[in-house]
Amino acid sequence: MKTKNGDDYKSTSVNACINALNRHLNQHSVIRPLDLKGRQMFSDLWQMLDGKLKDIAEQEKREISESDLLSLDEVKLIFNSSILNIDTPIGLLKTVFFTIYYFLD
Structure with missing residues (x-):
């Protein structure tokens, strides 16, 4: 899950992707109804996503820096x-x- 320039996606983008996939599968797939957000049915997916989202959140916290005060x-x-x-x-x-x-x- 990297952008074209190699950066990680923001956590909101990852969640939006899961929601979009879930909506698409439920509207167009022959295997519907399907709930990608069901953590019991897709435990491997959510275990990986939870770890990835935690890594992204920690990275986002490190990237936030205070601005310099005006002189x-x-x-x-x-x-x-x-x-x-x-x-x-x-x-x-x-x-x-x-x-x-x-x-x-």
Whole structure:
């Protein structure tokens, strides 16, 4: 289960794939009704998938990194830019949201 560039699929993509296969088999297969989500009937499949999904989840946790904080000069530059113009409703709203984000983070 790898993408074309060799990366692992996200866990949501793997679950979506199982759901799509299950739906396709139940709509078009001669062996229907079939439930791929039945863990007792397809225990080997789910044992492999559970392990794979745990590996993917652990890898996703390792990939998440915190973003760097803005420097004081960058904050001053943003506050002095025309984007945060408090003379317009949109500019005031952006200023409020940026201020809340910056000072509460």
